[in-house]
Amino acid sequence: MDNIEKLQVLTGEKDGVILTVLLEDAEQFVLSYTNRTRMIPQLDNTVRELALIAYNRLGTEGESSRSASGESYSFDNAPKQIYDILNRYRLARVGGRVYETETEQTD
Template identity: 65%
Template sequence: MTELEKLKKITGEKDEALLQILMEDAEQFVLSYTGRTILVGGLTKAVRDLAVIALNRLGTEGESGRSEAGESYSFSEVPRQVYDELNRYRLARVGGTRFENEKK
């Protein structure tokens, strides 16, 4: 099963183009945060989690909370568990350079 199919199954969203955009944005965020140029296997779940979060937040960008009809909703930043996962794969800089093993 592809990551896009998994995301469709998890969210119930039918718009594949939207899901693809969210996956690509999440992947770029993960690569930027970790300092990597290629996505290693352990990061695919983090990408999927970030895409789900982005989908759930569509239309509420910039809000920290909302109250409607007696119900209150609050939005937190990305869950700590996602950052914990990303931090395991973050590359350190040595002399201003990052060294990444390339897949062969």
């Protein structure tokens, strides 16, 4: 089962185009944050989680919190556990360059 199918199961969303856009945006965020040029398998779940968070926030862009009917909700950028995973696979810059190995080793 690929990421689109998994997101469809998790969200109930039938429009694969929306989910594809959210997954692509999440992947670009992960690559940018980790200073990588290509995805590694260890980050696939994190990309899917970020896409799911983005899907759940559709319609609330720009809001930091919301209160209605006695219930209040606050929106974080992303949960700390996602940043913990991303930091584990983040590549450091040395002399303004990032050195990425040809083949990644698994944990």
